[in-house]
Structures are given as structure tokens and as C-alpha cells.
Amino acid sequence: MSVTLTDTVPLSTTELLTGVLLGPEFRREHGFWQRLISTEPFRRPAGGTPDERLELAYDRLRILNLSLDSGARLAADPRALAALHAWLGPVDPALTTVAGIHYNLFLGSLLDHECAGRRDLSDYLTMRRIGTFLCTEVAHGNNASAMETTATYDRERDGFVLHTPNAGAQKFMPNTSPAGGAKSGLVAARLVADGSDHGVRLFLVAITDDERALPGIRVRRLPARMGSPVDHCLTSFDRLFLTRDALLGNGEEGDTKGEFRTGPGDRRRRFQTSIGRVTPGRISMSACAAGSARASLAVAVRYGGHRLISGTRGKPAVPVNAHRSHHGPLASAMATVFGMSLLYRRAQERWEACTDEDRRTDVARLVDVAKAWITWRARDVIVESRERCGAQALLENNGMTELVTGVEGAITAEGDNIALYAKAAADMLFAAEPGHEDAPERPRRRGDLADPGFLGQLLASVQGIWFARARERALRAPDADALGRWNAASGPALRGVEAYAYRQAAEAYAEARAALPEGAARDRLGELERLFAVEWVARNSGDLLAAGLLSGDQVDALPETAEELIAAVAEHAPELAESFALPEELLADWPIAGPGYADAYDDPRGAWNTAQADSR
Template sequence: MTSSASADLSRLLFDGRYEQTHQDFHKLLLDPVFDPREGLNMTEAGKLAYQRSRAVHAALERPREILADPWRLFALAEWPALVDVSIFSLLMVHYNLAFGTVVEHGSRDDLNDLFDELDGLDSFSPYMATELGYGNNVAALRTEAVYDAATETFVLNTPDALAQKYMSYSGFQDIPKLAVVMARLKADGRDHGVFPFLVRISDGNGLCEGVHAAPCPEKPVQGLDNGLTWFDHVRIPRRNLLHGDMGGFDEEAVFRPASGNQRKRFLRAMSRILPGRLCVSSAATGAGRAGVYIALRYAVQRLTNAPGRNDLPVIEYRSHQLALYTALAKTYAMTLLVNHAKREFTGAPQDSVPPEVNHLVSITKALSTWEMTEVVATCRERCGAQGIFSANRIADYGSLLQGLVTAEGDNQVLLATTAGQIIAQSGDAEEPGTSPDPRGRDLRDPAFLVAALRHRERELLRAARAAMADDSQDRTYFEAWNGTINSALEMARVRGVRTALDCLIAAVDGAQNATARRALGLLAALYGVTEVRRDAGWFLARGALTAEQVEGLPRVADALCAELREYSDVLIDGFNLSPELLRAPISADDYVAAFQQWTGAVGPAAARTAEGG
């Protein structure tokens, strides 16, 4: 029963694609190259991440094939980071951002040698877009590539300190690097906007002529070679411009941009950002699942005292259950939300992604990374001192999540931009909606909970549109938006939460195994109760909840946790993880023996035997 239930949960969690898309990663990550290494300094840890990235590349199909199958790219984002969090950034920057840009905008015969170099990972490819003085405002970047018609080359230059490329991997100068650099193309005295260029940064013997780099400060856990990079009149061949369908040189060697404005061409040049957000979400939910898996396996073994007994597993405490089962519910909800976003994205025309899909992907990225950051922090705390050690993985996942919150668009900026776009869309009649009648409704009913969340989402959207349209005050657009931005952010978040609960309810309906259906139903109820409880005062004030229901929310959450206790193992078995893959001592079947083996401790009994006692 448990095996078939776990298989059904796995089918839902991996969207029916585990065997064809994910399974080989499990086998790959058992390779000894991924065994933990302690005592490394930051440089040694970073070099190991490059070695492991090459091992992943060697074991899989070529990057060009992975890019042709987005589901495979998402799986690449999801798995290797479970055993080395630094690998995520190296692989995703090379495969998706950099090489993906080459595939989309530079698939030309005259670039075949450079294409093959990156496809074979003979050189790593940093992606240099962000600048020190402009953060994620890439459209305003200052790095310039000026065309010299006499030599048919571009002169790449960093005009000032603000324009230094920031965070790209340029520190290890003995590793060959062929970067994709976003720069402002200038030709015939005109600024044509931002375009991608292929630029050789290092050849394995040091930085190339005119390229300069300085390391960024150290980051916790991840020893990668992030740096500041700047260019001093570096000449690059004309062919290294990745113009794609955004323009090109005519027969007279004059650059002709494609029709449309600079912003349209810029968005086209940055086309890998959207699938990158789904890669980030995939890594976040993968880390969340692993964190919950480790914490729950530890919780059933870790003994503590209780009134009248001294050998009670800590998971039997309702306080521990509420923390970890809520984390489990969020992890299921976010995984299913990410799957939904992937389906919508891969089913959309890639040359013109509809605004609704763009909004969904952006909200999913922000919500999933925020929620998994909270999940991993909870798991670390509930594992006590064991959660601090990198050997037990969870602390490292926390470091990964901190980076993911910022990657491919800082969450708050990304969500605010998305909220603004949603508000600007024409909507239905803006009259206040009718809240769902709470009388006689069961707080454990996910349908009632999702109706309440939908009501909150609509009311926040209506209020935001009304506030932006209010012309009774003498305000600038910025002043109007600044007064609305926080409620707009909440609206976008609630839309993500409501969609996630919809996905979780759909999974309940789609479950084929009765045990799996029952377990998912309890998770859906717990997730919905948790989110409604978060804003219980708002629902009470608008008549969407009664005072009795608000007071009952904590009791309902506790009761759901008590019922989830018997399904805990089957729910985490659906993650298709194993102690052998994660190599975290506290996830082992006998964590005490595993931890002793890790530390080299022989234990009291063995020590007495060795001493002849």
C-alpha cells in the first residue's frame, strides 16, 4: 500500500516525467566525485564545483540537446545542487543563460567553432549582464561595444566604475572562460541598444589582454569565483556579435537593427531570463524537498523526554509536527505550482510568451524561493545543533536559497513589476465583490479555503486599481504607485498562493491511490488553513470568516497534523530521494551510527572493547 501510494505521489510531484527526465540524475549523483569533502578552503571548494560540473556534463547529453528539452533543463537545475549547492550557479549560467543565448542568437556557421567549444565545455561561459552601479537594471547598463569599420572589430570598453560587470565568474583565471557579455552596441555614431557578445575572458593561462578582474568578497558555503570584471578597449571580431533576428550587418558592412524599438530588442536579447526563473524555482523546490526529507527522517529517530517517559521521538510533539508538516505542505504546494508554471511555459509560443504566462512564471519564482527559504530555515531549526553542520545539508540549502531569492530578478522588484502589469490590465467591473459565506463551512474544506483566498486576491486587485485610477489628488505616477506598491505586492503573492492551492486540490483529484489521495487532502487543508490564518484579521473584518472560525484555526491545524503523522513516511518517499544520495548523517536509517562514522568516533562500547573492558 505504501509503495503504490509513494509511486502515485511521485507521479504527481514529477508530473509523470520521473523515469524519462529525472531518474538518471539519481544514479549520477551517487558517483564518488560528489562525496562530501571537509576542510576545503573557499578556493578549493570552488575548484571542486567546477570539477563536479564537468562530471555532470560528461554524464549527460550535450547542452544543445538539453536546451532543446526544457523539462530536461529544469531537472538539471533541480538535482545536482542537492549534493553541492555551488553547482547550480555554474551549470545554469553556462547551460541556460550563456549557451542558451548563443543557441538562440548565435547559431551561425561562422560561429561553429565557438559553439562547439561551449557545447563541449572546453570553456565555461560566464554571463555578464549586471553592472555594479545598476544592479538588475540591465537596460541602463553602460558597458559599450563600439564598431570599428576599418578593422571589422568591436572595441569593448568599461567607461567607469559603475559599469563594471558584477558577480560574474571571472576569478579563477586558470579556467578557460568564453563569456556572453551584454554591452551597448554603437556603430556609425548611433547607440543601437544592448546586445550580447561572445568575449574570451581567460584562456587557461590567465586573463586575456585588456580584461581585468577582482574577486568579490567571500560568500558563506559557496566558494565560487564571483568577481568584478572590466574591459579596457578589448577588440573582439565582428562575428562575436550575437545579433540573431535583432539586426545585422548589410553588404556595405553597415549595422542595421531590426524593426521595433530598443526595448523590444533588449527583451529579445534577454530571452533566457524567463526559463531561468523556472530553473531557479526548480532548484528551490528541490532543496525544499530535500530539507524536509532530512528533517522528518531525523525527527522520527531523535529521542526526547516527555512526562512519564524519556524515549519519545520528537516528531510526536504537536509543536514539532506543526512546524515540519506545514513545511511539508508548503513544499508540496510549491512543487505543484512550479510544475503548473512549467507546463504553461512549455506550451506557449516561445517567440511570444503571453503576458499571463509571464506573470505566472514571475510570481512562481518569487513565491517558491521565498517559501522554500522559510521551509529550509524551519527544518534547520527543528534539527537543532545537527542542522548547523554542512554535512547534514540543510544549512547549505539555506545559503543556496538566499542566492535564489535574488537570482533572475530580485524577488521584491520582480513581484512589484508583475503586480504593476496585472493592475494595468483592463479588468472586470471594479465594484467590491461578495465574500464567500462562511456560515456552516468546514475549515478543513480546501474548496472553501481557496474561495476565501480568491476573494482576498480580487479585493486587493480591485483596491489597487482604484487607488491608481484615483485622480482626485494631485499626484505624480510614482507617488500613486508608491502608495499602492505594498498592497500590490500582497495581491501578487496571494495570487500565487491561491494558484498553488488550486494545484494541490487538482493533485488530490488526480491521485489514483486512496492513501495518496487521503494524504494529499490533509496537506491541501493544512496549506489552506495556514495561508488563511496568516491574514485571519482581514477575513474576519470582511465577513469571510466568523469569529468562531478564526479562533478555531489553530485547533484545526493541530488536528490536521495529528492525522498527517501516519502519512509522513509515504509523503516524503514520494520525493524519490535516499540517504545514499544525500549523504546526510541524520537522514540515515541509524543516524547515531552514521554520525559516529562521519566524525570517526568509535563510541563508548567500542572503546571499552578496544581497551579490553
């Protein structure tokens, strides 16, 4: 994992750390988005009703589309999609949501399923029609493979009848209202032909014109969602006829007119193919959460340096950041944010590089766990940052409230986090056999808390300890009671998945540090790396002590070690926040990010102003 742009251009400490966070090609991969959010159309407006903010999100989507050289190229590039989410997320969560749906889930799925040139995409590339994606149903969320919406083949008309059979089969949450303009959607439905179920497939359906839902389609707005104002809806179909070309992949894999071949395992495979864009979507959710966490933490660090409080015993006022009670949580958040960003990059790069089908499942698991862990940690960081900024951060004009609620959407989008953790736990549970890398190491007392390698071994051991406990509990349950075995094992197994995420982030830290040249940037990253690991080790010190992997003296030393590292990280917090590379235009739109934040509350008609005018 290189962090230099070229071998000939020397980089500053800040630039080197930016490369750690965003990748060695950060100027090329992220420069467009940094510039875009710095332009006037993307500057933060004052106030606005939810409907006005929704209209603004769709207006911005069209401006964004006009700024691209090719919407299809963006849709085909998961790395660019992730960058979109990382930078638009802190600016406009509603825009980020509708852009991700249009480019990744809708347009990306069309490109994945269709041979080049077979279908005219001009309406979607020019945004004469905005794309959406209809998969989840009211009664079928994470078990979407059990969906009930049907597309029944009509042999006489050589097409399909799309139908919603009951209330539970209504499509849940997609942005299918006419807000923003005419919409088309990819609808996931169970293909039925001659009484046989051929699995879940995608169908291209025109949903609305500029004013209303089209005949045979019913669209109802859901109650207002917490956070950004997206037009989430319930959508149902009343025996809507679709021509044969509505089916994506029509004519491929042996499907011919009137014939749909489905062999053993095909239904599951076809379903996974239909929702294949979920994995890039999870990478994008990780990027979005990491970007939002970086933005909120940068604001908190800056505000803590500007906000002065009274000194002790008549001494001059000091920044609130001078207090350990204030800068300590932010230092820990800084170590977490770097860990989140590194884990996101690790998952992204491994997914892009993986061509071996035997390993693809393991890499997909890393993507899933990373999405869950990063979005959960982002919530922790954003809430902590908001609290460190006090009451002013509760005001919408200071930018944090949308991030607090927006991250909740990322936690649920593209697969609920707990469901992703549970799937990973079930897959990993019986892989943790003795001798496997997930098993606890043999007891050892030699090791230095200053050694990142030793700390990394401890993190691996925490993972093994929890999976060993889960396996023992599962084996005590009756073999015939599958649910009982899972319930017995799931608690510690989920803890094992959490430990796996920390371990993966720590390994990404180690790789990034090793790639840096000797100097200040490497020192700063090393301090963050050790703080990240020490705080996780401290949370699990009892288990590590019982396993003989830590000595009593080392457990006693953990709090002091953490305090020393917190002081080191806090000393450089402004420089570390600068490495986030947030445009000054973005920060200028959030008053508390600047030293003159109080000016945002000035009153031209206040006595302090009118008295001066009167005196003249």
C-alpha cells in the same frame, strides 16, 4: 495534469505522490539526475577549503558534461535544465550555479541566437572553454537595460570596441576567473554605431586562458560570498577589439556590414531577446529551491523520528516528532513544499505550452511570481527544518548549512524577488477592475471549511481584496505624481501578488488531486491541500470576515481545523518525505538523516573504545 506513468502499471501511494511532485514522466525526466548524484564523484566530501570546494565544483561540471549525450541538447531543453537544478542544488550549490550559467545562460543563449551550424561550439560542448554570462553591472542590477558598457562599431576594421567607461559599469558577479579552466563569456553591451544607440546586444568574448585574464580584460575576485564558493568577479574591458562575428545574431534582422537598423521599440525588444534565457533560468531557480526545500525537510522528518527524548513521568523515551511543538511546523512545511512543487510545475507547463503572444506576458508573470514565491517559501522551509534539527544541523557535514545560504542566492539570481513582485504588482494593479476575476466576490456565508472548492474561493477573494485596496490608494494620489501613486499602492499591491501566488498554488493542488485515483494518495494530497489553504485563510481571516466571506463561527473554527489537519499530515510525514524520491546515497552522506547519526561522532581513541581493546 496526469500523475500516472501508464494505464497498465499500478503505482504505490508513494509513487503516485512522487508523480504529483515531479510529473507523470518522473522516471524518464529525473532518473538520470537521481543516478548521477548517487555516483561516487558526487558523494559529499569531507571538509575542504573554499578553493578546494570550488575546484571540486568545476571537476564535477566536467564529469557531468562527459555523462551527457549532448550538452547542446541539455541547453535546448528547459525542462531538463530545471531537473538539473532540482537534483544538483541539494548536492553542490556551487556546481549548480556554474552548470546553470554554462548550459542555460551561455550555451542556451548561443543556440537561441545562432542558426544551426553557423558557429563552431565544440570548445564549449567539450568544455575546453567554460561559458559564463556578463550582464549585470555594479550600478545596474534589476535595471540592466540602463547598462553603460559599450560596443562601438569600428567601420574601418569592421568590428567592435568593447569598453567599460566607469566603475559603475564593471560587470558584477559572473564567474570569470581562470578557476576551473579557460572561460569565454557572453557580454551584454550597448551597441553604438555612427553615434546612434542600437540597444543592448550580446557579444561572444574570450575572457581568460587557463591562468589569467586575456589582454584588454581585467578580472578581480569579489569578496567571499555567503554560501557556496563560486568565483564571482568584477570584469571590465579596456577598448577591447572584437571581430564582427562576436556579435550574436550577426547579419540577421536587416543588419548588414556597417549598418544596424533600429526602429521604434527595437531597443527594448533586442534587450529582451538578449536576456531571453532569464525566463528558463527563473524556472530553474524555482526547481532548485523546491528541490533544496524537499531535501532539508526530508532530513528533518527523518531526524525527528530518530532523535529520542525522555518520556513524561518515567515513561520510555519517545521520538522528538511525537511532540506537536516539533511536528507541527514540519507538517505546515510539508504542505508548503507540495504547494511549491506544484506551482513550479504549473508555471513550467504553462510556459512550455504558451504560443500566443497575447498571453505570453501573463504566463511570464506567473513564472516570475512563482520564482519569487517559491524561493522565499523555500527559505522558510529550510530555516525551519534546520532549526528542528538543532545544533547538529549547523555543522557542514550534515548538509543543511549550504542549503540555508544557497537559497539566498536563488532569491537574488535571475531577478531580485522584490523587483519581480513589484513588476507583477504594477502590471496587475489596474487589471483588478470590478467584475474581473481578481475583484472580491459578493459576500457569502455559506461554505464549509472542509470543502477545498470553498477554500479556493476564499484564496481568490484575498487577492481581490488587496488589489482593491491598492487601487483605491492609488486613485487618491495626485495624477501628476507617478511615484507617489505607486508608493501609495505598492504595499497592498505586493500583498495582492503574494495572494495571487497562494491562489495559483492552491489551484495546482486542486488539479493534481482531481487527477489522482480514489485512494490513499488522493487522501494524503487532500489533507495537504486543505492545510495549505486553511493556514493562508487563517492569516487573512480578519479581512475575509469584514468582507462577509467568512462567518464568525468559521473564524472561530479555523484554529481547530488547522490542528486536525496538522495531526493528519504529521501522521504520514515519513511516507510523504519518501515521495520526494531522494536517493539513499544522498541521504547517507548526511549523518543526521540516518538512525545511527551518533556514530558519526564516535572517537576510536575514546575511553569507551580503548577500554574494550585493553580488556582483550
